[in-house]
Amino acid sequence: MAQDILVVGELADGALSATTVELLGAAVRLAEGGRVSVTLLGSAAPAAAAPAFAAGADRAFVSGDGGYEPFRSDPWVAAVQAAITQAQPAVVLLAQSTVGRDLGPRLAFRLDTAAAMDCVQLAIEGGSFRATRPCFGGNALASYSFATSPAIATARAKSQDALDPPRAGATGETVALPGPAEARTEVTGREQAAATGLRLQDAPVVVSGGRGLGGPEGFRLIEQLAAAIGTHRAAVGSSRAACDMGWYPVSQQVGLTGKVVTPDLYIAVAISGASQHMAGCSGAKAIVAINRDPEANIFKAARYGIVGDYKLVLPPLIEAIRALD
Amino acid sequence: MHFVVCAKQIPDPETPPSAFRVDEAKKEVIPPQGIAPVLSQFDGIAAEAALRIKEQTSGTRITVISLGQERARDAIKQVLAMGADEGVLLDDATFQGGDSYTTARTLAAAIRKLGDVDAVFCGRQAADWDMGQVGLGIAELLGWPCAIIASSVQCAEGKLTVKRVLADGFETVRVPLPAVVTVSNELGEPRYPKLQQIMQAARKTVRSMTPAELALDPSTVGAAGARLKLERLFVPVAGGDCEFMPGDTPQAQAVALAKTLRAARIL
Incomplete structure (x- = not known):
């Protein structure tokens, strides 16, 4: 009808x-x-x-x-x-x-x-x-x-x-339509978030790191992976756990209380897949999970997976992606 | 000043996905065993926002209101222990089973009944149904302005100054009182009550209000008044078809992943 x-x-x-x-x-x-x-x-x-x-x-x-x-x-x-x-x-x-x-x-x-x-x-x-x-x-x-x-x-x-x-x-x-009616709300200021290249919500590819990285230095590999895919295509995200520990800026948090992203490809590295994180990325067209724990919840949502230590998987993955072109 | 904080008791959102179950026939979440319900995280932050202003503005009192069953008293007690002054529990059977509309309608009636409220603080959304409508609904029903998703709230000269979180930055707005504000996690962690405050909270008054006291027609609240009809509640079948990359070494698996993504035209 x-x-x-x-x-x-x-x-x-x-x-x-x-x-x-x-x-x-x-x-x-x-x-x-x-x-x-x-x-x-x-x-x-x-x-x-x-x-x-x-x-x-x-x-x-x-x-x-x-x-x-x-x-x-x-x-x-x-x-x-x-x-x-x-x-x-x-x-x-x-x-x-x-x-x-x-x-x-x-x-x-x-x-x-x-x-x-x-x-x-x-x-x-x-x-x-x-x-x-x-x-x-x-x-x-x-x-x-x-x-x-x-x-x-x-x-x-x-x-x-x-x-x-x-x-x-x-x-x-x-x-x-007629012109605007009066507003009770007065806008007194506006700050644009620091423009650090691609916005998380707009990126066709998001590479995120989680608690399993073990520390902020793990994000260097995440950033290298994003750079290998292309700085114009891939943005870096983080789980709430990693943000809470101060490993990565809260502005990059993916999840219920962070950004909801719907990229073509979401690469979750050392992220267990807590529901509040999945709320932020489950709309991705494809999820790749890299995690040491084969029972991690993230594999239930992933299309492709590698069970392994990210420190051993990411360096050859960065090389292999660079070699694609 | 008189502030209201709206507080909701919800199933613990940190419940592991493996323990999350739905009764599809009843269209309800089955409470996970051994995991106690909690105050919705954003409501604790809303209380924090109100308390920060109370600390700087003498003569400010805070009433915490919860619509829920008897166990919602725990959520009220928690906000009282944080420093709110009194509680209102809306636990009449006719209030149960509603939607955002009936919840906002019932809370707005209770706020009207209190009479002298200057501002209402809500979480940006309840961390169970995640709708994010009740604060705006209360504002509309009372005819008040509303600023949503606040990362800081200040109060001076009859106005609230609210810094709001936008998709790509922040915006600062000013709204005249009375007003509603919904508060986001960017505001900061809610304070943790001291033992002494928890003991004091046990002695603070929590009163009930009935539909008759609120002059609410029972057909307009709870399940009877709901406008959204939940047709289906289900746990999505999450693939279950993850393709694990072949290879005996991380190196081989990594190369297989890159090739697979290229073959699938994803990279």
Whole structure:
């Protein structure tokens, strides 16, 4: 059954965010012929409408008012609420991002409905929307249906597939949204994290080290492995245990309380695979585990494994990867 | 100033994955044997954030509220031992089995009943269901602003100054009181109560509030009021098909891994 869907779009560096493109792809599949709308807010929004149509939107609710930047929830809630009133969607999709973490629950309570956060699967089952998400630190998955409408869901980055191919040259309807409502929150400062090359969340490959490294010097081999794969492709991560012991910066922590990463390849070195760590990396397309303990939990999630001491495995692995090219 | 800290008792998130079990028919987690439930880690950090302000602002008192069964009293006692002043336990049977909506609704009603609350401190998410909605829900229901995922919270001149953790850095925001703030692990470790404080906490008041006292229609709380319907709870089948690299030496295994990753077009 066709149903209308609204995607809350986000812009990054003046373009549609990668997750917005993925959500629009998901929306086209879930709509089953229904209408897909997107909200675009901020000075780059008018220029983002055409890419949003190519990514799957039929209609864009747009305000190019710079007052929507930086994100503050009061004006965003009001704008998205206005779009929802017009579009009457059955489902509202957001990214599990700085914006979506705030806006998803706010919209749910404002509209007297419900939200499911950080979903990894979105589906229509028996004609109704079903959202599936990890819980209990990634130990379990929970599937939800919604007793109220619209259903609201935030989705994890890279959990959904963009339209392939995009609808090149597609056009759609543009609806103007009013300028920003007043915000109770005042943003007084912003610090960008030290730009040390590739961001952990963006890296196609993440090489992480854990407690089994035995000390901070173990991370030198981890860094060499990442460098052998390519500094433009591989970033270095760490388990919470290793961060807690001060072996590596907390900014690189992967896990429930650190970064959630969804790379093509995740190499877990001397990491046992505690559930709170798996919550941060289980979305990887492939996991490689290198661990001395053949019973380590990480091997249950891994596609490829080596049982062995990382000090003996990594030097020849670094050589072998360098020799690939 | 009067602060509220929301505290939840949860199954220990450090439970090893091998001891984690789900009853798929009841759609419940089976409590692991011999592993006691704990205060959700982020709620302990929320208490820490409130206590740091209390230390610098004379006349500040902190009420800790927990929605849960009788055993949630332990979570309340822990926050009282850290330095909170009194507790409220919402353990009526009609409150059980709800979702983020009913939890926020019930907590908001209790906060309204307290009457003079200036700020509510919640963890960024409960470390069991990991939803991260209740703090924002309380704010929406009370009509208050909310700052989420805080790494530091300061209070001056009727405003909270909150440093927030973003995906790629930090942001500092100011919100007028009354307000809700949700607190992240970047704030730091919660304090560890001294024995004397634990003994003092045993004498602090923990009162109950019933749905009638909170003027809550039983059909809007607990399982009856839930908007999210849990259709399925299951432990994902984790591959179980790990391909171990052949070879008698680490060298041979490492070379096999590099070749395998290349053949699979992963590297």
